[in-house]
Amino acid sequence: MPTATKNLEDDHVYILRVIDVMERMVLTVSTNLPYIELAVNLIKNYADGYHHVKEEKLLFPMLVTKGFSNEQGPVAVMLHDHAEGRLFVKGMTETIALIKLGNASAFTRLYENMQGYIDLLRAHIGKENNVLFRMADKALSPEEQRALLKSFEAVKTSNYNIGQLDRFIAEIEGLEAIYRS
Numbered sequence: 001m002p003t004a005t006k007n008l009e010d011d012h013v014y015i016l017r018v019i020d021v022m023e024r025m026v027l028t029v030s031t032n033l034p035y036i037e038l039a040v041n042l043i044k045n046y047a048d049g050y051h052h053v054k055e056e057k058l059l060f061p062m063l064v065t066k067g068f069s070n071e072q073g074p075v076a077v078m079l080h081d082h083a084e085g086r087l088f089v090k091g092m093t094e095t096i097a098l099i100k101l102g103n104a105s106a107f108t109r110l111y112e113n114m115q116g117y118i119d120l121l122r123a124h125i126g127k128e129n130n131v132l133f134r135m136a137d138k139a140l141s142p143e144e145q146r147a148l149l150k151s152f153e154a155v156k157t158s159n160y161n162i163g164q165l166d167r168f169i170a171e172i173e174g175l176e177a178i179y180r181s
Contacts, residue, residue, distance in 0.1 A: 004148035088117035
C-alpha cells in the first residue's frame, strides 16, 4: 500500500540529489551563478514550496492529533530544522544578490550558507526517514495514510501547473549532468 511517508521519502530522493549538486558546486568553487541560482530556486520551490508544505500543513498537524507535540519531540525538531533551513536559503539569496552587484567576495558567504544547508538537510532527512516517519507509520491508520496522500495530491494540483513538478525533476537531472562527480 502506498503511504504518505513513502511519498515524502520519494521527495527526499530528489532533494538529496539537489543537495549533492550543491555540494559539488561548493567543492569545485563554482562561480556559475545561473546554475547556483537554479539550485537555490529548486530548494525554494521544490523542497520548501512543495515538500515542506505537505509536511507542515498536513502530516505534522495530523501527528499532533495523534499526541505528538509541536513544542518538543520529533515534530518540533523538524519544524526547527525547516526554519533553520530557510535562514540558510535566505543567506544564499542575499549573497547571490550581492554577487550580482559586483561583490565577488560574497561567494565565500554563499558557499558557507550552501554548506550549512547541505549539512542540515542531510541530517534532517535522516531523522525524518529513520525516526519521524517510522513513528508516523505506527501512529497513522491506513485510512489516515490514504487521506494524507489524497491531500498531498490536492497540494500538487492546486499549487502547481501541469508538468511543473516534472520540470523541477528535469532541472535536477540537468544540474546533475553538469556537476557529475
